[in-house]
Amino acid sequence: MSEELLINVSPMECRVAVLDNGVLGEIYIERHHKLGLVGNIYLGTVVRVLPGMQAAFVDIGQSRTAFLHVNDMQREPKPTPKSKNQSFVETEVIADSSATPADSLGMTPPIVSAQTTEIVPVSNKTLIQHRLHEGQRILVQVTKDQLGSKGARLTTNISLPSRYLVYLPSSDHVGISQRIDSEDERTRLKTELTSLMQTVSLKGGLIARTAAERVPLNKLEEDIYYLVQLWRTICARRQEINHHQSSELIYQELSLPLRSIRDLVHADTEKVIIDNAQVYEQVRYFAKEFVPFIYDRIVHYTAEPALFDVHRVEDDLRDALKRRVDLKSGGYLIIDQTEAMTTIDVNTGSFVGGRSLEDTVYKTNLEATHAIARQLRLRNLGGIIILDFIDMLEQEHKDDVLSSLQQQLTEDYAKTNITQVSELGLVEMTRKRTRESLGQQLCEPCSTCQGRGFVKTAETVCFEIFREMMRCARTYNSPKKFTVVAHAAVIDLLLTSEADTVADLEYLLGRVITFEVENLYTQEQYDIVLD
Ligand SMILES: [Zn+2]
Incomplete structure (x- = not known):
């Protein structure tokens, strides 16, 4: 299958389209004004510990304090595990590590939660109030963006993705993505990664992402060096700012164009086409460093019409909302x-x-x-x-x-x-x-129908208006006149097929009824004005 990656950059947003044999297969959109925080690492400050919820609020320098649950905290140094527990843990880690490219491109980085790697029995789990106190500085990573009034969700189980691997400083296992089926390949990866970690004396755990399948040893080695370097930088930065008062960002997840080069590009990718000079330069620089095989296939598109129009992406996107x-x-x-x-x-x-x-x-x-x-x-x-x-x-x-x-x-x-x-x-x-x-x-519930997908018919609204006028006549004795303000379709009906009912009602209520069209009203909205 031939693939192409189109990267469209505008002042408002960045969009990445994956074309399979010329047809739009996937689309990723990142809007600049609501850039997600997922994957970012902060040195945060504990603001409040909530023993009842076994959670804590942590300031990470955002408008809302973020939320850390005890289950998302790195486990305490464990007692010697029993060997049968050990193997249980391993399968769990692997099952949880479906670190597919799209996972980390989207909103969920492949984080192995403390729950699945927990080895100590539940009863021994340390309580959060014994592990955290107000004002404590703590290294955290965002796993879920803040949404409405809810703050971001955090973990202390840091995970750093590279092209083929995910490094887990607080784990101690080598796991293989469940999407790699071949037993031989799984064994090879496991053996090679374990020995690589010893060579570079890297502590912690690793997951081989799906992209690691049949990737030669030297490539995996490059990835490990990158991760070692990245982790060192993060630890050094932490030391450097430890005495600061404020909470600070230590590591920022890559922007969408760079993430897509890291995660979406593979041997079958024929071209990466980018319509923005600055991003083109950034991507080339990144590719040269981390994904060299794609370097010569990166193209800067400057022609007319717009990139997404040439490949029918805009049309397909519009259809994908129908x-x-x-x-x-x-x-x-x-x-x-x-x-x-x-x-x-x-x-x-x-x-x-x-x-x-x-x-x-x-x-x-x-x-x-x-x-x-x-x-x-x-x-x-x-x-x-x-x-x-x-x-x-x-x-x-x-x-x-x-x-x-x-x-x-x-x-x-x-x-x-x-x-x-x-x-x-x-x-x-x-x-x-x-x-x-x-x-x-891209969408929100329709304000006309409140997301039902249907609106009341003009007739239903007419009958509602009749009932409302009768209620008004009973409640208020004074008005001599009713003015109905409504959508054109409703007023039309009141003046035509419902004209007889209106006449009956004027007689019954002893009042004059007049009509006014309000173009801003939806078909369901109306007002009855009393004079
Ligand atoms: Zn609607």
């Missing part, structure tokens, strides 16, 4: 995202053509499996996903569609899992949530 996705065969998907889950409904087009119905349905479902897999990635939908394929009669067809879906999902960088096919033929699946979906990132 409910409906058209299929070539004439069928279509309807994608609905709610808080609890995403549902994808497959439909045939109206034209069935010359073939039999079962055949058309089968072909549409097969085509849908490709479109679904692509949309899941592009929209970055996560959590529970319910797929409603069109009913098929033949078991062989059902099996084919399911296996085609499974095949398509293997291309996904995020972990997916088909959990079951229900009696009604619904396919239930999950997809690992790595960051906000495209819709969550």
